[in-house]
Amino acid sequence: MGLPWSWGHAIWVTCIVAPFVTFLFLSLRLYTRGFVTRSLALNDYVSAITMVFIICYSITLGIATHHGMGQHVWTYTKELSAEYYYWLGVASEFYVLSLAGYKTALLLLYLQLFKVNKIFRWACYITLFYTNGYLFCNFITEFLGCDPPARTYNKSIPGHCINTIAANIAYGVGHMSSDLIIAILPLFMVWRLQLKSFKEKLGISLVLTSGFLAWAVACARFIISTYDMVSYDRTWYAGIGFMLSVLEINTGLICGCTPALKPLFHSIKDHSQRWSERYSSRKHSTSGRTGSSASRPMKSADSFPHMAPKDSQSSSTPRNQSVDHEAYSYRDSNEKYGHAAPHHNVV
Numbered sequence: 001m002g003l004p005w006s007w008g009h010a011i012w013v014t015c016i017v018a019p020f021v022t023f024l025f026l027s028l029r030l031y032t033r034g035f036v037t038r039s040l041a042l043n044d045y046v047s048a049i050t051m052v053f054i055i056c057y058s059i060t061l062g063i064a065t066h067h068g069m070g071q072h073v074w075t076y077t078k079e080l081s082a083e084y085y086y087w088l089g090v091a092s093e094f095y096v097l098s099l100a101g102y103k104t105a106l107l108l109l110y111l112q113l114f115k116v117n118k119i120f121r122w123a124c125y126i127t128l129f130y131t132n133g134y135l136f137c138n139f140i141t142e143f144l145g146c147d148p149p150a151r152t153y154n155k156s157i158p159g160h161c162i163n164t165i166a167a168n169i170a171y172g173v174g175h176m177s178s179d180l181i182i183a184i185l186p187l188f189m190v191w192r193l194q195l196k197s198f199k200e201k202l203g204i205s206l207v208l209t210s211g212f213l214a215w216a217v218a219c220a221r222f223i224i225s226t227y228d229m230v231s232y233d234r235t236w237y238a239g240i241g242f243m244l245s246v247l248e249i250n251t252g253l254i255c256g257c258t259p260a261l262k263p264l265f266h267s268i269k270d271h272s273q274r275w276s277e278r279y280s281s282r283k284h285s286t287s288g289r290t291g292s293s294a295s296r297p298m299k300s301a302d303s304f305p306h307m308a309p310k311d312s313q314s315s316s317t318p319r320n321q322s323v324d325h326e327a328y329s330y331r332d333s334n335e336k337y338g339h340a341a342p343h344h345n346v347v
Contacts, residue, residue, distance in 0.1 A: 007065075007069070007070025007236070008065035008066075008069065008070050008239075010070075010239075010243060011061060011239060011242065011243050012062050012065060014243050015058035015059070015061055016058070018247060018250040019055055019058050021254070022253050022254055025253070025257040025261075026047060026051050026253065028261055028264060029044065029047065029261060030048065031264070032260055032263055032264040033260060036264055043105045043108035043112060044105075046101060046105040050097075050102050050105060050249075054094075054098045054101075054253065056094045057097075057249065060090050060091040061091045061242055064088055064090075067084050067087050068081070068084035068235060069084060069088065069235065069238065069242065070236060071239075073232065073236065074233075076235065082154045084153075085152065085153035085154070085155075086153040086154075088153070088238075089142055089143060089153055092142050093142055093143070095245055095249065096135055096142065097139070099135055099175065099248075100132055100135045100136075102214075102249060102255075103131045103178055104128065104132065106182050106211060106252075106256045107124050107127060107128045107182065107185075110124050110185060111124050113189075114186070114189040120188065120189055124185065127182065127185065130178065130181075131174075131178040134170075134178075138171045138174075145162045145164065145167065147160060147161075165230075172222040175248075179214050179252070183210075183215050184209070186209060187208075187209060190208060210254075210255040210259075211255045213251050213255060214248060217244060217248040217251050220244055221241055224240050224244060225238075225241040228240075228241055
């Protein structure tokens with residue numbers, strides 16, 4: 001940032017966006033393991049610690065852009081060169097720790113999923129030993145590769161250093177080979193599982209072998225870094241290589257989070273179905289009550305005799321009821337002329 005012909009802006013954007021996306025995936029993973037399945041394991045804690053290393057690496061790499069990273073070599077001064085190699089060494093330490101973290105987390109996840117197979121367990125242990133072994137050597141040689149150590153970032157100090165080109169190539173091969181082994185390992189177990197369909201087996205394989213994505217990024221970074229070692233403008237090409245290294249470690253941790261998210265998707269699907277069924281049942285019950293009141297038949301005039309016409313009231317007399325027509329006619333005639341109707345004694 002502020003230096004001419006610099007990759008600084010692109011590196012800064014990568015160092016902000018990539019960890020943010022990775023943090024979202026890690027949060028979903030920890031939520032799934034902690035609250036959905038309630039099965040937090042060692043690999044989850046290792047992933048959380050790795051996230052801290054990734055954030056530290058992104059911060060130190062961003063600081064390095066203020067000290068010459070990504071700038072053309074002909075713009076360097078002696079002081080700027082010393083600052084550049086110092087911050088490069090600090091950032092590289094967090095890079096190595098991030099690599100060890102996400103690779104270890106993936107292998108521990110495999111051991112948790114397929115621990116019943118003895119041969120597979122030993123394959124994971126050997127890969128774990130190989131990966132952390134060469135990364136430990138890488139971590140040591142970052143600052144102890146020169147005698148005295150200060151010569152690592154200040155070449156004007158008298159002393160000697162190891163062959164950094166050969167060491168970086170060896171470590172790059174270690175990064176690519178370990179990523180490839182970690183990506184292939186679960187395939188042997190997935191295709192031996194007794195699953196219902198080929199589609200389900202293929203889906204699990206794609207999720208567990210998403211580490212191929214991290215391997216592809218590691219290969220791209222290795223190609224750029226190797227060319228950087230033999231080029232004149234090393235500091236400018238180093239900016240591209242370290243930008244890819246940010247993508248490498250973040251992609252690796254994201255690949256380790258994706259297999260743990262399946263229970264979360266199932267939980268969301270189940271909740272959605274329950275909410276949908278509950279909403280449908282309420283809708284049907286409401287429409288049922290409205291329909292029953294609308295389709296209720298009107299009561300006949302028999303139920304409301306005071307509202308029925310006189311003809312209907314007289315016609316509503318039951319047929320089997322006997323009527324004394326003579327008594328009715330006698331009563332009507334007497335009432336007409338003011339005489340009281342005589343009482344009839346019913347025998």
